Amino acid sequence: MVVIRPGPVTVGGVALDNHLLLAAGVLGTTGASLARMLQLGAGGVVTKSIGPEPKDGHHGPCVAVLDDGLLNAMGLPNPSKDFIEELEPVAKKPVIASIFGGTPAEFARVARWFLDRVSGFELNLSCPHAEGYGAAIGTDPARVEACTRAVSTLGMPTWVKLTPNVTDITAIGKAAERGGASAIVAINTVKAMRISTGLQRPVLGNRYGGLSGSMIFPVAVRCVYELYEACKIPIIGCGGIATADNVVEMMMAGASAVEIGSAVRDDITIFETIKKDLYAKKGIPPEEIIGCAHA
Numbered sequence: 001m002v003v004i005r006p007g008p009v010t011v012g013g014v015a016l017d018n019h020l021l022l023a024a025g026v027l028g029t030t031g032a033s034l035a036r037m038l039q040l041g042a043g044g045v046v047t048k049s050i051g052p053e054p055k056d057g058h059h060g061p062c063v064a065v066l067d068d069g070l071l072n073a074m075g076l077p078n079p080s081k082d083f084i085e086e087l088e089p090v091a092k093k094p095v096i097a098s099i100f101g102g103t104p105a106e107f108a109r110v111a112r113w114f115l116d117r118v119s120g121f122e123l124n125l126s127c128p129h130a131e132g133y134g135a136a137i138g139t140d141p142a143r144v145e146a147c148t149r150a151v152s153t154l155g156m157p158t159w160v161k162l163t164p165n166v167t168d169i170t171a172i173g174k175a176a177e178r179g180g181a182s183a184i185v186a187i188n189t190v191k192a193m194r195i196s197t198g199l200q201r202p203v204l205g206n207r208y209g210g211l212s213g214s215m216i217f218p219v220a221v222r223c224v225y226e227l228y229e230a231c232k233i234p235i236i237g238c239g240g241i242a243t244a245d246n247v248v249e250m251m252m253a254g255a256s257a258v259e260i261g262s263a264v265r266d267d268i269t270i271f272e273t274i275k276k277d278l279y280a281k282k283g284i285p286p287e288e289i290i291g292c293a294h295a
């Protein structure tokens with residue numbers, strides 16, 4: 001297996017302790033769980049998505065555990081501005097605030113609450129199950145550009161997280177780039193559903209949800225590969241990553257770093273496990289691996 005050289009890395013304007021970040025939302029809204037993941041080897045952490053008003057989320061069931069992944073329709077539950085208090089245990093650490101809004105002005109309002117309290121922002125323009133938010137905006141290049149610009153002009157690193165639920169993800173990536181994004185995160189969950197044959201009803205309270213975990217890894221690799229050919233800004237790969245070999249494959253597709261979500265729920269020691277397999281002092285410099293599949 002390919003191993004890479006360890007060391008701190010700067011991606012999209014954010015200094016990270018290594019190439020592995022906790023993905024947004026999978027561990028809920030507490031600062032304590034973000035601090036724990038940093039202690040357990042994450043090179044950076046992304047918060048739960050925080051919006052302009054407190055939100056309870058969808059009626060349950062909100063999560064279904066499948067053989068090789070998760071299906072969720074949380075509905076972006078979050079405490080809104082009160083989340084600031086949760087950032088205390090992770091002050092001055094590599095923390096990215098995931099934020100959402102329904103308009104550019106709402107994105108800017110939420111971002112201002114967190115200015116100088118975090119290392120950067122990740123715009124959730126990709127959640128597939130929140131009416132008026134997330135992918136409802138993130139499938140329209142003009143709105144993606146406007147929301148990105150509303151935050152990037154505040155002067156902090158601005159990552160934009162994309163939905164795979166579009167015909168051409170590169171059109172959305174290029175819109176984020178035009179709006180001043182410092183990096184693209186690909187991907188959020190894949191819109192999906194299951195039906196209980198016993199109950200003869202959809203499994204999730206919201207009927208539709210987002211699929212994550214190993215099942216979506218090939219979709220994520222394809223999206224990162226396409227974005228690498230179309231965009232100049234760095235890409236952070238996300239979706240189904242569970243092993244060091246998955247990380248290397250994502251890097252070969254074009255990712256400069258990766259985010260890990262569902263696999264953390266299965267094994268909270270995953271960051272250390274992957275680091276043990278991924279890094280060696282005499283490993284290949286990461287720059288030689290990133291995007292090498294395009295040569």
Ligand SMILES: Cc1cc2nc3c(=O)[nH]c(=O)nc-3n(C[C@H](O)[C@H](O)[C@H](O)COP(=O)(O)O)c2cc1C
Binds near residue numbers: 238260262
């Ligand atoms: C329970 C759960 C909650 C999530 N909450 C958020 C969220 O608040 N914001 C966001 O951008 N993505 C959210 N996601 C998506 C993940 O950050 C990630 O993009 C997705 O799960 C794919 O990565 P994975 O296969 O490693 O989990 C959530 C995923 C799950 C499973």
